[in-house]
Amino acid sequence: MHPAFSIILFTTLSGLGYGLAAVLGLGLLDASTLSVKLAHLGALAMIAGGLLSSTLHLGNPQRAWRALSQWRSSWLSREGVMAIATFLPLMVSTWFAVVEGRYLPVVGLIGSVMCGITVYCTAMIYASLRSIQAWNTGLTPLCYLLFAAAGGLLLATVGAFVSGSGATVCAILALILVAVAWIAKHAWWNRLRTLVPLSTPESATGLGNIGHVRLFERPHINDNYLTREMGFKVARKHALKLSRLAILVGGVAPIVLLLMAIFAGGAAAVPAAVLAALCYALGLVVERWLFFAEARHAVMNYYGG
Numbered sequence: 001m002h003p004a005f006s007i008i009l010f011t012t013l014s015g016l017g018y019g020l021a022a023v024l025g026l027g028l029l030d031a032s033t034l035s036v037k038l039a040h041l042g043a044l045a046m047i048a049g050g051l052l053s054s055t056l057h058l059g060n061p062q063r064a065w066r067a068l069s070q071w072r073s074s075w076l077s078r079e080g081v082m083a084i085a086t087f088l089p090l091m092v093s094t095w096f097a098v099v100e101g102r103y104l105p106v107v108g109l110i111g112s113v114m115c116g117i118t119v120y121c122t123a124m125i126y127a128s129l130r131s132i133q134a135w136n137t138g139l140t141p142l143c144y145l146l147f148a149a150a151g152g153l154l155l156a157t158v159g160a161f162v163s164g165s166g167a168t169v170c171a172i173l174a175l176i177l178v179a180v181a182w183i184a185k186h187a188w189w190n191r192l193r194t195l196v197p198l199s200t201p202e203s204a205t206g207l208g209n210i211g212h213v214r215l216f217e218r219p220h221i222n223d224n225y226l227t228r229e230m231g232f233k234v235a236r237k238h239a240l241k242l243s244r245l246a247i248l249v250g251g252v253a254p255i256v257l258l259l260m261a262i263f264a265g266g267a268a269a270v271p272a273a274v275l276a277a278l279c280y281a282l283g284l285v286v287e288r289w290l291f292f293a294e295a296r297h298a299v300m301n302y303y304g305g
Contacts, residue, residue, distance in 0.1 A: 002232045002292065003232065003288075003289045003290075003291075003292035003293045004292070006053050006054060006055075006056035007054065007292065008285060008288045008289055008292070009049075009050065009053040010050045010051065010053045010054035011050070011122065011144075011288050011291075012050070012281065012284050012285055012288055013046045013047075013049050013050030013053065014046065014047050014050030014051060014054075014083075014119075014122070015050075015119060015122075015144065015147055015148040015151060015284075016046055016148070016151040016152065016155065016281065016284075017042075017043045017044070017045070017046030017047035017048075017049075017050060018043075018047060018086075018115040018116075018118055018119050018148050018152070019115070019119075019147075019148035019149050019150070019151045019152025019153070019155070020039060020042065020043040020046070020151070020152040020155045020156060021040075021043040021044070021047065021090050021093075021111060021112070021115050021152070022111070022112040022115040022116060022148070022149065022152055023112075023149075023152040023153055023155075023156040023170075024036070024039060024040055024043060024093065024097075024108070024156065025089075025090075025093060025107075025108035025109060025110075025111040025112035025115070026108065026109070026112055027103045027105060027108055028156065028160075028166050028169065028170060029156060029159060029160055029163065029165065029166050029170070030163055030165045030166070031096070031097040031101055031102055031103040032101035032102065033159075033162075033163035033165065034163075035158075035159040035160075035162035035163045036097060036159050036163060037097055037098045037101070038159070039155065039156065039159040040093065040094040040097045040098060041094065041098065042155070043090070043094075043155075044087075044090060044091070044094055047083075047087075047090075051083055067080055068080045068081055068084075075121055075124040075125045075128050076125050078121045078124075079118060079121035079122050079124075079125060082114065082117055082118040082121050083118055085114065086111065086114040086115060086117075086118050089107050089108075089110045089111035089114060090111050090115075092104065092107050092111075093107050093108050093111050115148075116145065116148075119144055119145055119148045120141050120144070120145060122144060123140050123141035123143075123144035123145070124140075124141055126140055126291075127140035127141050131199075131297055131298045131299070132295050132296065132297050132298070133195055133197065133198055133199070133296070133298075134192045134195065134294060134295045134296065135291075135295055137188070137191060139184060139187060139188040139191065140188070142184055143181065143184050143185050143188055146177060146180055146181035146184050147181050147185075147284060147287075149177050149181075150174060150177035150178045150180075150181045150280070151277075151280060151281070151284065153170055153173050153174035153177055153178075154174045154178070154254060154258075154273075154276055154277045154280050155277055156170050156174075157170040157171045157174050157258070157261075157273050157276075157277075158270070158273045158274055158277055161261060161269045161270045161273045162270055167261075167269065168262060171258050171261060171262050171273070172262070174254075174258060174276075175255055175258050175259070178251060178254050178255055178258075178280065179251070179255060181251075182247050182250065182251035185246075185247075185287060186247070189243055192294060193236075197296075199298035200213075201213040201214070201215070204298065215303075219303065232292075232293055234290075234293040234294060239290060239293070239294055242286055242289070242290055243287075243290060245283075245286060246283045246284075246286040246287045246290065247283070248283075249279050249282050249283040249286070250279060250280050250281075250282065250283015250284055250286070250287065251280075251283060253276070253279040253280075253283075254276040254277070254279050254280045254283075255276075257272045257273070257275050257276035257279065258272070258273065258276050260272045261273045261276070
């Protein structure tokens with residue numbers, strides 16, 4: 001699949017935003033501190049920025065609202081509805097944190113649950129597609145949820161170290177979630193690279209009983225929407241290198257930096273936590289690029305893919 005920058009930005013930014021909002025909704029940090037107030041605003045900004053970037057991939061963005069009407073059958077529609085609905089408790093929590101400096105337990109917990117549901121709906125847009133075997137697994141929503149939670153805890157850890165309250169708890173939880181998220185992603189990659197294709201040129205054409213089917217001529221001489229969006233290829237050796245880079249930058253580096261922040265403490269803890277969050281975000285971008293680049297759509301059986 002074509003790894004469109006707008007979709008990579010959408011899944012990365014919104015995932016981090018929802019993760020941070022969910023952590024803030026649990027009340028682990030002191031809502032009266034400036035860093036936590038800024039964290040609330042930052043979470044909303046990341047969510048809004050991610051959702052807006054997703055419209056850049058649409059052929060007719062002005063018709064995007066119509067997707068909300070198919071929530072009974074479409075995960076894309078459910079994600080849109082949940083994204084809008086989740087803004088309500090998040091805005092209420094942000095108002096009370098920023099203006100009044102206090103935490104609302106009920107509203108916060110509702111917002112956290114809705115953030116998780118929204119991220120799950122986003123992941124199911126891809127996991128529900130049987131035509132893309134790489135995505136059609138329960139590991140896909142698991143990875144999305146774990147990456148969002150780990151990213152949210154990393155960003156919350158930055159705020160906690162700045163404010164000086166709850167930093168150790170957030171950092172330890174972030175350490176655990178970052179490790180678990182990349183372990184789950186490693187399992188996802190192992191599954192992908194050992195898959196036996198369910199859809200082949202033989203099954204697609206119904207000529208498998210005759211023998212091996214090979215392409216005689218492409219359906220189209222020139223590129224079209226299918227070849228542009230679904231015909232992207234990345235060499236296996238490059239994919240392996242990038243996946244290792246993603247784990248190193250987005251997993252190993254944040255864990256090491258968080259350990260440094262915990263044991264160093266003081267003024268050194270804040271820059272270490274910030275750097276851990278930045279490394280994680282960079283690794284996540286690489287992971288999301290590979291998520292799309294390595295996916296093979298069944299329609300490419302008709303194009304020699």
